Amino acid sequence: MKQFLTAVAAAAFAMGAQAADPIKIGVAGPFTGGSSSMGVSMRDGVRLAADEINKAGGVLGRQIELVERDDEAKNERGVQIAQELINKEKVAATVGYINTGVALASQRFFQEAKIPVMNNVATGSIVTKQFPNAPDNYIFRNSAHDSIQAPMIVEEAIAKRGFKKVAILADSTNYGQLGRADLEAALQLKGVKPVAVEKFNIKDVDMTAQLLKAKEAGAEAVLTYGIGPELAQIANGMTKLGWKVPMIGSWTLSMANYIDNAGPGGEGARMPQTFIQEPTTPKRQSFIINYLKTFNPKNSRIDSPVSAAQGYDSIYLLAAAIKQAGSTEGPKIKAALEDLKTPVDGVVTTYNKPFSKTDHEAITANIPVMGEVKGQRVVYAYTDDFKKASEVRVKDLNAKGALEQKKRQ
Numbered sequence: 001m002k003q004f005l006t007a008v009a010a011a012a013f014a015m016g017a018q019a020a021d022p023i024k025i026g027v028a029g030p031f032t033g034g035s036s037s038m039g040v041s042m043r044d045g046v047r048l049a050a051d052e053i054n055k056a057g058g059v060l061g062r063q064i065e066l067v068e069r070d071d072e073a074k075n076e077r078g079v080q081i082a083q084e085l086i087n088k089e090k091v092a093a094t095v096g097y098i099n100t101g102v103a104l105a106s107q108r109f110f111q112e113a114k115i116p117v118m119n120n121v122a123t124g125s126i127v128t129k130q131f132p133n134a135p136d137n138y139i140f141r142n143s144a145h146d147s148i149q150a151p152m153i154v155e156e157a158i159a160k161r162g163f164k165k166v167a168i169l170a171d172s173t174n175y176g177q178l179g180r181a182d183l184e185a186a187l188q189l190k191g192v193k194p195v196a197v198e199k200f201n202i203k204d205v206d207m208t209a210q211l212l213k214a215k216e217a218g219a220e221a222v223l224t225y226g227i228g229p230e231l232a233q234i235a236n237g238m239t240k241l242g243w244k245v246p247m248i249g250s251w252t253l254s255m256a257n258y259i260d261n262a263g264p265g266g267e268g269a270r271m272p273q274t275f276i277q278e279p280t281t282p283k284r285q286s287f288i289i290n291y292l293k294t295f296n297p298k299n300s301r302i303d304s305p306v307s308a309a310q311g312y313d314s315i316y317l318l319a320a321a322i323k324q325a326g327s328t329e330g331p332k333i334k335a336a337l338e339d340l341k342t343p344v345d346g347v348v349t350t351y352n353k354p355f356s357k358t359d360h361e362a363i364t365a366n367i368p369v370m371g372e373v374k375g376q377r378v379v380y381a382y383t384d385d386f387k388k389a390s391e392v393r394v395k396d397l398n399a400k401g402a403l404e405q406k407k408r409q
Helices: 002-019 036-055 075-087 100-113 146-160 174-189 208-216 228-241 256-266 282-295 305-325 330-337 383-389 399-408
Strands: 023-029 064-070 093-096 117-119 139-141 166-171 196-200 221-225 247-249 270-273 369-374 377-380
Touching (some): 023 036, 023 075, 036 064, 036 093, 036 282, 036 305, 064 075, 075 100, 100 117, 100 139, 100 174, 117 305, 146 174, 146 221, 146 270, 166 174, 166 208, 174 196, 174 221, 221 228, 228 247, 305 330, 369 383
Parallel strands (some): 023 093, 093 117, 117 139, 166 196, 166 221, 221 247
Antiparallel strands (some): 270 369, 369 377
């Protein structure tokens, strides 16, 4: 009898230990190289959110354990990491993916394994639509996809600033070329054809040839799709040529390695932003204070504020889904994400039913604003946007959601 009770006690202890096992969440992004300011900022935002959740008791009584991997912005490395996270680490979900190409190469493995992926930075329009014929889609996103950004860029250049002739400079990656296609489509809707469309490669340091073609074609503005280091070379190339026209491009013009490497030549660049490092709401103020205190970035400036904020929000969205599902099983987390019952108070916005069975995009066109590089940091380009950001912004908050939120306060 004593031996039986001992065995029962041991089994109960083992079950308790198993129940207390941490919930593993993969974090994949470039933590070294030209994309690292985005990757590190995203990772730090993720860490901040996970730490807050763990200190508050975790999820389902379990702590979140982050399994971080540097994909170096390389497709083949992303594939290796995806297989490791799935087969060895047994993650419940994964967040991250900065580079569209890495996302497209890697997330197919999570799709096959029925493990949710929350893309928190990659913006290629195709990312959440990679598997259109699949009965269930495990790919989600809480960043502003390029089908939102490209029309904003074109609206800024053509409608708001009245430019008639624009050139497009885009890098040769999936990100750059998909974005270039989105820009051309948005321009066509305005009845405008770019006077020049030029391509460059990652690590190119001389954009003279591309810029001369844009200049000779009479471009009044340059629309860009690339990442920080090469975007800085475009600004520097203009300075060398003594030809300065506005740069208006995707959100990556906010990267620290664009702002710092371009110096004075980078001032005035404008880009869509889901988050600007200004304490416009109590939630944003708390996030900024905690981020700066925890990671102590140079000049009290987050290297990539958008990446940090979206990284932070991605963990809270997943945590809400796991809590609602009462499970870490992929299909149950996916189903919960598609029908979140409780609004999630994020840094970018308050997410009220951000996803559905057919829509895995959390960011809608009304959320991003236009940012501008000014004084070596990104500020609001328009006063009205600053005022709007100073209000608590709720995505499609209906009367029922408002009532539920009031009950919880």
